[in-house]
Amino acid sequence: MRKVAIGQAGGPTAVLNASLVGLVEGLYGSSEIYPVHDGYQGLVERNYGQLNHSGYEWIRQHAVVPGACLGAGRYDFSSDLMERALNQLKLDDIHTLAFIGGNGTMAALQRMGDMARQMGYELQTIGVPKTVDNDLCETDHAPGFASAAKYVMLSVRNIVKDLEAMRNFEQVRIIETMGRNAGWLALSSGFLRSSDQDGPHHIYIPEIAVSSEEFLKSVGETVKVNGTATIVVSEGFSFAGEDKIERNVVNGRQILGGISSRMEQLIRDQFGFNVRSENLGMNQRSASYAVSLQDRQEAYEVGKQAALYIKEDLSGLMVNIQRQNTKCYNYTVGQVPLEQVARSGERLLPASYLANLPEYYNWLGPILGESIAPYPAKWREIKNESTIYPEFGRSQEK
Amino acid sequence: MRKVAIGQAGGPTAVLNASLVGLVEGLYGSSEIYPVHDGYQGLVERNYGQLNHSGYEWIRQHAVVPGACLGAGRYDFSSDLMERALNQLKLDDIHTLAFIGGNGTMAALQRMGDMARQMGYELQTIGVPKTVDNDLCETDHAPGFASAAKYVMLSVRNIVKDLEAMRNFEQVRIIETMGRNAGWLALSSGFLRSSDQDGPHHIYIPEIAVSSEEFLKSVGETVKVNGTATIVVSEGFSFAGEDKIERNVVNGRQILGGISSRMEQLIRDQFGFNVRSENLGMNQRSASYAVSLQDRQEAYEVGKQAALYIKEDLSGLMVNIQRQNTKCYNYTVGQVPLEQVARSGERLLPASYLANLPEYYNWLGPILGESIAPYPAKWREIKNESTIYPEFGRSQEK
Numbered sequence: 001m002r003k004v005a006i007g008q009a010g011g012p013t014a015v016l017n018a019s020l021v022g023l024v025e026g027l028y029g030s031s032e033i034y035p036v037h038d039g040y041q042g043l044v045e046r047n048y049g050q051l052n053h054s055g056y057e058w059i060r061q062h063a064v065v066p067g068a069c070l071g072a073g074r075y076d077f078s079s080d081l082m083e084r085a086l087n088q089l090k091l092d093d094i095h096t097l098a099f100i101g102g103n104g105t106m107a108a109l110q111r112m113g114d115m116a117r118q119m120g121y122e123l124q125t126i127g128v129p130k131t132v133d134n135d136l137c138e139t140d141h142a143p144g145f146a147s148a149a150k151y152v153m154l155s156v157r158n159i160v161k162d163l164e165a166m167r168n169f170e171q172v173r174i175i176e177t178m179g180r181n182a183g184w185l186a187l188s189s190g191f192l193r194s195s196d197q198d199g200p201h202h203i204y205i206p207e208i209a210v211s212s213e214e215f216l217k218s219v220g221e222t223v224k225v226n227g228t229a230t231i232v233v234s235e236g237f238s239f240a241g242e243d244k245i246e247r248n249v250v251n252g253r254q255i256l257g258g259i260s261s262r263m264e265q266l267i268r269d270q271f272g273f274n275v276r277s278e279n280l281g282m283n284q285r286s287a288s289y290a291v292s293l294q295d296r297q298e299a300y301e302v303g304k305q306a307a308l309y310i311k312e313d314l315s316g317l318m319v320n321i322q323r324q325n326t327k328c329y330n331y332t333v334g335q336v337p338l339e340q341v342a343r344s345g346e347r348l349l350p351a352s353y354l355a356n357l358p359e360y361y362n363w364l365g366p367i368l369g370e371s372i373a374p375y376p377a378k379w380r381e382i383k384n385e386s387t388i389y390p391e392f393g394r395s396q397e398k
Numbered sequence: 399m400r401k402v403a404i405g406q407a408g409g410p411t412a413v414l415n416a417s418l419v420g421l422v423e424g425l426y427g428s429s430e431i432y433p434v435h436d437g438y439q440g441l442v443e444r445n446y447g448q449l450n451h452s453g454y455e456w457i458r459q460h461a462v463v464p465g466a467c468l469g470a471g472r473y474d475f476s477s478d479l480m481e482r483a484l485n486q487l488k489l490d491d492i493h494t495l496a497f498i499g500g501n502g503t504m505a506a507l508q509r510m511g512d513m514a515r516q517m518g519y520e521l522q523t524i525g526v527p528k529t530v531d532n533d534l535c536e537t538d539h540a541p542g543f544a545s546a547a548k549y550v551m552l553s554v555r556n557i558v559k560d561l562e563a564m565r566n567f568e569q570v571r572i573i574e575t576m577g578r579n580a581g582w583l584a585l586s587s588g589f590l591r592s593s594d595q596d597g598p599h600h601i602y603i604p605e606i607a608v609s610s611e612e613f614l615k616s617v618g619e620t621v622k623v624n625g626t627a628t629i630v631v632s633e634g635f636s637f638a639g640e641d642k643i644e645r646n647v648v649n650g651r652q653i654l655g656g657i658s659s660r661m662e663q664l665i666r667d668q669f670g671f672n673v674r675s676e677n678l679g680m681n682q683r684s685a686s687y688a689v690s691l692q693d694r695q696e697a698y699e700v701g702k703q704a705a706l707y708i709k710e711d712l713s714g715l716m717v718n719i720q721r722q723n724t725k726c727y728n729y730t731v732g733q734v735p736l737e738q739v740a741r742s743g744e745r746l747l748p749a750s751y752l753a754n755l756p757e758y759y760n761w762l763g764p765i766l767g768e769s770i771a772p773y774p775a776k777w778r779e780i781k782n783e784s785t786i787y788p789e790f791g792r793s794q795e796k
Contacts, residue, residue: 012563014556037777038566061774067559069777073566158412158684161465165410168436168471173680248672274646278679282571286556289688376459379435379467 002031003094004310005048008068009039009075009101009108013132013144013285014151015296017062017069019100019303023128024051024059026307034094035059038071039101040108043085046092064296066286072101074253077108079115086116086123096124098306102131102142103346106318110338113316127318127338128306130299132285134184137344138336139320143299146292146367148284149188152177152232155280156189157375160199160230164378171273172219172229176260178284179234181206182348185284186234191361194374199230204259206236206244207349215239215263216270223273233259294369298331305333329366400429401492402708403446406466407437407473407499407506411530411542411683412549413694415460415467417498417701421526422449422457424705432492433457436469437499438506441483444490462694464684470499472651475506477513484514484521494522496704500529500540501744504716508736511714525716525736526704528697530683532582535742536734537718541697544690544765546682547586550575550630553678554587555773558597558628562776569671570617570627573598574658576682577632580746581605583682584632589759592772597628602657604634604642605747613637613661614668621671631657692767696729703731727764 004027008016027033033051036042051059062069089097097112099105106127116123129139132148156175163173179185183205190203201222204210222229235256238244247257260277267275302319309317317335324330353360402425406414425431431449434440449457460467487495495510497503504525514521527537530546554573561571577583581603588601599620602608620627633654636642645655658675665673700717707715715733722728751758 008563012560016563041566058774058777065559065773066556068563069774071563071565071777073564073568075566154687155681155685158464158686159680161463162410162680162684165406165414165466165470166472167469168439168473170471247674276645276680278677280681281676281678282557282560282674283553283678283681286560287553288556289552375463376456376467379456379469 004031004096005034005036005094006098007036007039008070008072009099009105012068013130014066014147014291015143015299016130017065018296018299019128021060021063022300022303023306026304028056035070038073039075040077041075044081046088066288082112090121095122098126100128100130102136106338106341110342124315126306126309128302133180133182135182135347137347138341140323146295150292150368151284151287151290152185152189153191154290156200157192163228163230167227171223172267172275174231174260174263174277176233176279179236181236183207183234186232189232200232201229202231204233204237206234209240211240292369294367301333402429402494403432403434403492404496405434405437406468406470407497407503410466411528412464412545412689413541413697414528415463416694416697417526419458419461420698420701421704424702426454433468436471437473438475439473442479444486464686480510488519493520494708496524498526498528500534504736504739508740522713524704524707526700531578531580533580533745535745536739538721544693548690548766549682549685549688550583550587551589552688554598555590561626561628565625569621570665570673572629572658572661572675574631574677577634579604579634581632584630587630598630599627600629602631602635604632607638609638690767692765699731
């Protein structure tokens, strides 16, 4: 029976466990499954063991649970450690390695495949995509992203409404999103915007440089015209000529965060507005109650497809989602060489979407898994149509 | 026809507009309705006008929209300004004032009633309760709280799962909640905890003083035993002997916030852990996707009941929710004098709940509007039962 080591790596998503469930359901019965704890660290430390039926059922209980039930996390996976992991796997007679992860995970899988080949050790490698940041190439999108995008757009829309209600007290809110070096998530916050006056009024993403002067000018104008301004900023954005702001550095990995606080300070200093910045935080990758069911379904399917490829003896590939060019959203689950994924590197927002936002939103809509009804128009927009509300508002004079 | 000025005041909730809809539905047709913009400020500045049918429909469109569609906000409502507002209402021949709000709103309504009486101006006053903090007395609970509590408990549970997945990288997360001087919201985060090992591991509330030394000791022990620690802290908590931490002061009102950052720093300095603090922010009072349908229903009902009391010529009262002592959750919507609400002041967690947490959670459960399925037990807890998972985990030795 084929022995398959499976693992999860990197930051979790709301649907990462669904991929794991798809993978184990596809393999159970026909393979010996060795779940690895804490990502690649578990390979190095031999923190794995054969899954029995109870363990199988335990994993299946996580289909709708966020996080990574095996443990994922971050790990500085050097070549020495990779070699150690490979020797360990070889000793245990495990010849298949399937990992669910993002760019780093795919690159590591590919390198391990290369090293195994050099060692003369036969190792089948399969990657399953996952990232809330959507910065993974060679797939239409990565499972996890749509749920995060949905959480961000719903949260931002609600916070806009909350700020409108507080307009006599607060002028500006700044909402910071995840995304690393890519603006996919931040830009999704505008998806539910119903008019130019509606928030979020400004979205700042790493792909587009803006000076702090331009930024302040825009915000000042919006508050003047609109009364309030809601700003969304990606953690990877930095003002022209400035470095990205780091929260901290762990294991050599830069953890971004803090640009919203800087913007808050700039606005307060410049205008004296009552301004509040907030970071949408870990909910972005774990909000079970705002999951896209389409996203969860696809996460499950890429996991299941990985199992199929394993049984077909395919290797050195990442499962991907391929959108079909039809009027309605339609996709197939396919494959792409890991080498190609590694070569393509980090995926930023394409110029075509930056030049044409509706095109981006047309792409984004179907993977949210449901149609989201718009909120009513703002009172201020309605009031101008004096024929509709002739008596409501300041218009009634004695 | 009776002329009724209606308004919303204070910070919004996810269901505040539902109360407004109940109120206007109860009044429309039998009264002239004058919606007031931006809370009491709109009274002073005469920012109101008669609602026509289109306006009525516009308000009704907000039944499931968070925020406060009339504008609410904060306003320093001095006696001089109250007098000005009363004179204005008198000029406009408006003799009924119904406001949806929290403690401050009820106190202002009561004072305006008193002042009107002294002026010899007949003014009917009705308050409709609203607060996410649940710090309003003389009602079993206030609409808005249950939805906020549900958002907090779901978010915290998910963030716990996310941290468990990141255990090789991060040790501690600190999650700050709203609540002002009361711990209702923060304490609700433990509702879904399934075992002692499950997070949140520590909850800090304003009602219970803890020294920073005790705090650090608890966190250190939890990380030692459990690997990670998730901490929830109410914005109104402060270490024994220290002042509450303010975000800022606006219009003389203290805006709390920042205790989680202080805790983060203390933990980093003491243990060198990778620790992250985050504030659940404005989503707590506006997360439309995690609303308690029971809460929304009750919010609507207290608004509708206020309309009924207005038509019955009752005055000087706040609508309230009265829980009946039955095995199942059962309530009636009733009334209490505004004077009594003002006298009772801020409502903190009672000693009985602090001494007996299950009693608090029994009280909390029914108003969440749905049963929430538990997440599976943690792997670590399962692993100890070696008969169940004999081969999964480190146990497999060669």
